[in-house]
Amino acid sequence: MPGGSIYVQQDEKYTGSSPQWWYEKFWREDAQNRRRSRYVKAGVGLVVGALLALRFGSEFVPFWGAVTAGLVAAVDWFIDWRSFRATAVWRGARHGEAITGRLLRRQLGRHGYKVLDGRAIRDQASIDHLVIGPAGIWVIDNESWSPDTEIGCYNGRLFFSEKYGTKWAKPLVDTAEAFAELLTRETGIQVTISPMLAVHCGLLPRGGVVAGEGLTLIKPRLVSRRIKAVDGVVFTEEQIELLARTAARELQKV
Structure with missing residues (x-):
């Protein structure tokens, strides 16, 4: 059960009926969709990085494609993490x-x-x-x-x-x-x-x-x-x- 919140009644929180409880539930259930979306974005980053490496005559096309894909995935993960962390006080986690x-x-x-x-x-x-x-x-x-x-x-x-x-x-x-x-x-x-x-x-x-x-x-x-x-x-x-x-x-x- 997600942690309690200092801004809502605790008995409501643990019945599973509070907005905080549902928010955390849906967030966890949506994890697979977020991962799939991240893979797609990383794939696009891979292609873009490789094309840019070819455009500038680099000898390390696979390397730069992988670097770009990794950066795109990292930025996407950070945005997701930051949006969830922004709700920490409301959820009672901080x-x-x-x-x-x-x-x-x-x-x-x-x-x-x-x-x-x-x-x-x-x-x-x-x-x-x-x-x-x-x-x-x-x-x-x-x-x-x-x-x-x-x-x-x-x-x-x-x-x-x-x-x-x-x-x-x-x-x-x-x-x-x-x-x-x-x-x-x-x-x-x-x-x-x-x-x-x-x-x-x-x-x-x-x-x-x-x-x-x-x-x-x-x-x-x-x-x-x-x-x-x-x-x-x-x-x-x-x-x-x-x-x-x-x-x-x-x-x-x-």
Whole structure:
């Protein structure tokens, strides 16, 4: 039975009725068709490689044909592997917060940013990551939808296929405001926090970013890049240190 998912009810998962279970089932059953398709593509690559070798007068026609066939097969395998791996968080095979947290620390740490994972105001909503740095403060959560879910913004409203996105946007926006109020009160530094949602699976518009209802939805690999692209310096090193210490003290670790 495929592994459980942190984003769906586990009892449903193991009844074999969840979308994740069916996705993995069909993926495995389609393996033979994918192999056949790869053989055909490799065969075409073999012919093309041989013809190119003949065209340029090479003495190693079979060798270059085999090399081209191998490259075509390898690229086709990588594309299949990457498309399946892109659903790992949705399927429960990987944890989105671990992926995003690792990216944030690796890409922002040397630029003066502090990253705190798994924080909450006591007895209130929690977030996966709090990022504090020279250009501002962000709260970042992780979420994943089915691979065919189209995510977009129309007339200022978020949509996840035919569903409104308010149920995901409002809690995170409210949490960002609550965190900002707490940090402002405890440090005396005026704080505004921008909320982000790292989307691990689902169809975002070209560019991997969509914004609406006060929330930015973005591919995990682009989060750090977007933060670093913000112009200006909002906080000094001393303020960043004070805000990070205060957040670590006042926000409950979850």
